Amino acid sequence: MKFFVDTADIAEIRELQEAGIIDGVTTNPSLVLKANRPIKELLKEICEVTDGPVSGEVASIELDDMMREGKILADIAPNIVIKLPLTLNGLKACKRFTQEGLNTNVTLCFSANQALLAAKAGATYVSPFVGRLDDTNIDGMELIADIRQIYDNYGFDTQILAASIRTANHIREAALIGADVATVPAATLKAIVKHPLTDKGLDGFLADWKSTGQTIE
Numbered sequence: 001m002k003f004f005v006d007t008a009d010i011a012e013i014r015e016l017q018e019a020g021i022i023d024g025v026t027t028n029p030s031l032v033l034k035a036n037r038p039i040k041e042l043l044k045e046i047c048e049v050t051d052g053p054v055s056g057e058v059a060s061i062e063l064d065d066m067m068r069e070g071k072i073l074a075d076i077a078p079n080i081v082i083k084l085p086l087t088l089n090g091l092k093a094c095k096r097f098t099q100e101g102l103n104t105n106v107t108l109c110f111s112a113n114q115a116l117l118a119a120k121a122g123a124t125y126v127s128p129f130v131g132r133l134d135d136t137n138i139d140g141m142e143l144i145a146d147i148r149q150i151y152d153n154y155g156f157d158t159q160i161l162a163a164s165i166r167t168a169n170h171i172r173e174a175a176l177i178g179a180d181v182a183t184v185p186a187a188t189l190k191a192i193v194k195h196p197l198t199d200k201g202l203d204g205f206l207a208d209w210k211s212t213g214q215t216i217e
């Protein structure tokens with residue numbers, strides 16, 4: 001399973017990139033608001049930090065406006081993925097961008113049927129929102145499993161990008177189900193590095209090493 005980091009914070013992206021644990025980046029309007037920078041400048045800098053796919057989201061709901069914005073975003077760098085909402089116009093834009101050879105991420109997916117439509121429109125990625133479904137007492141991970149089965153039934157090559165990932169268990173379950181990608185906040189990605197037995201073991205090794213009186217030179 002690939003990891004994308006769900007952030008528009010350059011320092012966070014750089015740190016995870018250095019550790020070799022991310023394959024790309026996803027952004028959305030809320031993350032751009034948090035970064036408080038012009039979107040084109042922000043996405044350009046992110047694309048300089050990583051050559052993996054970087055999702056930048058259109059901000060309109062009318063088809064012509066989506067097409068115009070998507071082209072502006074795609075011109076920023078070759079690794080930009082145009083993120084489109086899962087609406088009828090979003091699907092139309094997805095189909096057109098796909099025909100033009102551009103990569104797309106159809107977002108705000110909350111049902112298996114919506115994911116089926118995104119695949120039929122030729123989406124490169126579909127983003128089902130696990131955490132936001134969990135928030136409504138619906139098991140978000142069941143949606144990932146349903147989409148996996150449907151895509152495998154028909155051989156769709158749209159990649160399942162598990163989004164709105166909030167916990168270590170979300171990551172583990174998405175990987176077990178076979179999601180192609182999980183987009184994860186930087187803090188959650190850093191949290192899964194840690195294990196108490198790793199820390200305990202390291203403390204013991206450091207103490208024993210000190211007792212040897214040696215240095216490695």
Ligand code: G3P
Binds near residue numbers: 028183
């Ligand atoms: O980028 C889409 C998604 O990952 C948002 O997550 O935590 O705002 O539901 P969240």
